[in-house]
Amino acid sequence: MGDSLLFSLKLSVQVATVATVFVVIVGLSAAYLLSRKNFLGKELLDILLTLPLVLPPTVIGYYLIVLFGRNGLLGQYMYTWTGWSIMFTWYAAVLASFVVALPLMVKTTRAAIESVDENLINASYTLGHSEWWTALKVILPLARKGIIAGTILSFARAMGEFGATLMLAGNLPGKTNTMPLAIYSAAASGDRSEANTMVLLFTLISGLFLYLANKLTKRVI
């Protein structure tokens, strides 16, 4: 395996890992709110969090540029104050992966949280435990299969992010070329052997993740 391939693999894992950490934190909180609370704008939040699942990655990439680009709605302030822009850094790849992977986490964990028996939650409340403690000790442990499945699916999705990453982080060799981008470059420049190796490796890793997701979620209490 060449150095560039190793770099791409390492970068992909790094980007997906960091993105997944944020996906789990934000996704779990959002799923809990959507499944257990009623509030104004709940439908809207649900749609916003699901949209990345159906929108073309280029559209997501475009929105992210509009928001976080050097002249973007938020990005311009970040740039004025710090002189730094997220564009064309590996953080941009994390941001893109986070946005596209988040819906998978929200959908899977929301279903899992909603499947927890309401009486168990009520029992915890009548036994004097706060909502926070109940979420930690009753809801999350009983929803853990869905949470694990959501985490693994999100990680796999983050590893495979291409379109939005390309628009936001670019395809800079040795800097932002994650594996899907490196595969694109190899294929475009006719480097079949490099492309073959990476495609096979990627398929193997993704397959392994799906196997792991199945294995972990089948285990009963």
Added chain:
Amino acid sequence: MGLSVNIKKAVNGFKLDAQWEINDELAVLFGYSGAGKSMTLQMIAGLMKPDAGAIHLNGKSVFDSAAAVNLPPQARSFGYVFQDLALFPHMTVRENILYGAHGLSKSERDKRCRDMMERFMIAGLENKYPNEISGGQKQRVALARALIRRPDALLLDEPFSALDAPLRSEMRNFLKEIRREFPIPVVLVTHDLTEAVALADRLIIMANGRVVQAGTPTEVLNSPSSPEVELLINTRDQLLHAISDRRQ
């Protein structure tokens, strides 16, 4: 000391409007399903909010619409046993019971848990999970969990309905026994007349969201206040009804 309940609630076309008061006695809410019995328990415990009224436990108001008081379930001292028992499937018997001992010191929790398991005849099951023990044992665990922190009142929602007849009568005796150690108001919901009469100090008959009669079982059985109550407590009539239903 005791429990007084005065609640009104309208949901999906169903209207509940019930008032009653009990001392440190065992009250049975009896009636057909859909009479509003379980809903009443949920509102007493704070799991559902009445539209109007007041609920007082030992003179302290836990709900009072006029004074805008509505304590969350955590702040009301009720032990609650759910119809399906609601034991936590991911916790052992010991962990389930200890989960009810919220707010006690560790040594006190451990001591009480050991005592309760001994008295409730479930010692030895500490490390079993709920799906590894029998129906009767589950009942005892659910009761122990609800009582370990010595609540001011106990609410039981058809706790024995899943058991077969002999075990049900054993559990009734067991409940009477532990009443001696926990002389607090107990409200038990059932649609089983035998159970109601066997356990009740005070029988509260509900139909269509209202209390249609309340009194000692003897009073209610001897002088039903209306044909509605008469039908509810007359087993022979009910059996005859069942026969005519079969013919149709």
